[in-house]
Amino acid sequence: MSASRTSILLPVGAGAVLALVLALVLAAGPALAEPLTLALPGALPPVRVLTLLVGLHLVGLCFGLGGATMLDFWILRWMRWGGLPPEIARIFLFVSKVCTVGIVLLWLSGLGFLAVYAAESPEKFQNPKLWAKITVVVVLTLNGLVIHSAVLPGILRDVGRPMLDGISGARTGIFLVSGAVSGVSWYTAFALGLMRELNGTVAYGVLIGLWLTGVAAASLGAYTLWLHLREWSALRRGAPGRGPAAAGVGRGRGGRIPASQFVRVGAAPGPAVAARG
Numbered sequence: 001m002s003a004s005r006t007s008i009l010l011p012v013g014a015g016a017v018l019a020l021v022l023a024l025v026l027a028a029g030p031a032l033a034e035p036l037t038l039a040l041p042g043a044l045p046p047v048r049v050l051t052l053l054v055g056l057h058l059v060g061l062c063f064g065l066g067g068a069t070m071l072d073f074w075i076l077r078w079m080r081w082g083g084l085p086p087e088i089a090r091i092f093l094f095v096s097k098v099c100t101v102g103i104v105l106l107w108l109s110g111l112g113f114l115a116v117y118a119a120e121s122p123e124k125f126q127n128p129k130l131w132a133k134i135t136v137v138v139v140l141t142l143n144g145l146v147i148h149s150a151v152l153p154g155i156l157r158d159v160g161r162p163m164l165d166g167i168s169g170a171r172t173g174i175f176l177v178s179g180a181v182s183g184v185s186w187y188t189a190f191a192l193g194l195m196r197e198l199n200g201t202v203a204y205g206v207l208i209g210l211w212l213t214g215v216a217a218a219s220l221g222a223y224t225l226w227l228h229l230r231e232w233s234a235l236r237r238g239a240p241g242r243g244p245a246a247a248g249v250g251r252g253r254g255g256r257i258p259a260s261q262f263v264r265v266g267a268a269p270g271p272a273v274a275a276r277g
Contacts, residue, residue, distance in 0.1 A: 035120050050116050057109035061193075064102025065186045067095045072183055079229040089156045096152065103141055106189075110137065128204035133192040136211055140185040143178055151175050176226060180218035188214065 037046040071092065078084050117124045124130060151174060188211045192198065198207070 036116060049112070050120075053109045053112040053116065056105055057113075057193075060102045060105025060109060061190065062102070064099050064106060065190055067099040067102060068182055068186045071095055071099070072179070075179065079226060092152070092156055096148065100144065100148075103137075103144060106137060107141070110134075127200050128202065129192055129198045129200075129207060132204050132207035132211070133189055135208060136185050136189050136192065139181065140189065143181045143185065146174070147178050147182065151178055172226075176222045177219050180222050181215055184211065184214040184218045 036049040038049055038052065039046050074084070074088065074092065074095075078088075151171070155175060192207070
């Protein structure tokens with residue numbers, strides 16, 4: 001995806017999603033007497049639409065959160081080893097596509113939640129946790145587009161070299177911050193969806209403040225870890241006996257070891273010993 005195309009998709013996509021959310025909120029009227037259900041064939045009872053949306057949401061969460069976590073582990077291993085096999089680049093791209101599918105499923109099910117809330121329980125739109133989760137997912141989506149368009153193409157050009165080797169300072173900063181935003185946002189969205197104790201009890205500003213604090217701490221931690229592992233990798237590559245130049249230390253021409261470097265292990269037998277033999 002080119003940078004110009006991404007610059008068009010970012011505002012258009014974000015504007016369309018926000019407009020749809022606003023339309024669902026404004027369309028909310030009196031709650032329905034019965035929840036929305038879907039009839040099943042045979043003797044099976046009808047299933048709530050909300051139940052189907054929860055299942056779709058969980059599948060998207062598995063794809064997105066699981067894929068993002070695996071990418072984070074691969075990145076940490078790349079930092080630690082200083083290089084990865086070439087086929088890992090294809091794995092990175094494949095897992096990143098799985099994360100994209102997860103985000104799409106989350107948006108489809110999430111918009112379905114809003115539609116169900118508008119029909120069944122409009123009072124849920126007053127829950128600050130709902131709007132905090134929408135904010136986090138919007139930022140997560142935009143951050144994913146930035147990673148795919150501006151970060152991965154340059155990073156994955158050569159996975160055999162140390163991570164971010166030869167990358168500009170600005171792109172390095174974008175990579176570290178976007179990675180921190182991705183990791184913290186995925187787990188923040190997971191926690192907000194899981195913890196019902198936060199419904200209507202914690203203000204929107206507090207939730208967003210905690211999320212931003214986590215992003216800042218993760219960004220600082222990623223930068224510190226990268227500096228430490230970069231220095232450690234440089235020291236390991238330059239340690240005696242590890243480089244190609246160390247293989248010829250102490251050798252003469254043609255790779256032969258000079259006789260002066262041989263060490264006698266035991267003393268030669270004396271005349272008395274020889275006479276006994």
